[in-house]
Amino acid sequence: MVEWSDSERNIITSIFSSLDYDDIGPKALCRCLIVYPWTQRYFGGYGNLYNATAIKSNPLIAAHGVKVLHGLDRAVKNMDDIKATYAELSVLHSEKLHVDPDNFRLLADCLAIVIAGKMGPAFTSEIQAALQKFVAVVVNALGRQYH
């Protein structure tokens, strides 16, 4: 089981309670699709992904970004058992969506960069450490049910 210090818990709940999901969600997903274009393979039915401008103005991608970010809420609310919280989602991503679990890390890295960009100098190393630890646990949990 993952041990969280009080400081780490506070940092994570604070970050997520002040996030504008409608802004950050789309930004993180778009950044992932632009910086790591091979991740577009999972978005064949999402319309025009031809270039960065198209991706950033694609409403289906934006909506999906919001959905994914809200998915992280579950982990924030259940930090002491993220593994169990994501068991079903892990099966979904493995059995139905067939997503290579390494992609979760790519998206997590983009999310960290978007949050860092938003917070600017307020994004300290302590905050980065807590956020990286959190997303690493989430990424691990999402990859758990792949067999």
Next chain:
Amino acid sequence: MLSDKEKKMILDICNRLTPIAATIGADALNLFIVYPGAKTYFSHLDISPRSTHLRSHGEKIILAIVEAAQDISQLTETLATLQTLHAYTLRIDPGKFKQLFSHCLLITLACYLQDDFTEVAHAAMDKYLSAFVAVLAEKYR
């Protein structure tokens, strides 16, 4: 593959970093807080946040990245001495360059450049840093 447009973007960003190289470098090296295992390579230095050692070491790294960006087609020539140093003397696990340092540098760039660190600029810098660290590790084996 880096397009001419990307090379220009990379050069622009790198040139912006030159006057604040020590600050950017020290911030990127705060990776020691995020990944404490990396501290093992620096037991000979004082790497507490914002220490003189951290700033001067960070500055060296950033200036090397800036210098190599002036002509990306010459990466192997530009990095020849650093390749030898890292492979034979420092022997830092090369996997750490990408996982840890590049990622932390990109985070630092996001913090400093904020909206200017667009998705396309991020992609270009990530590609450049990937090439840089790959060349840096070439002499390891």
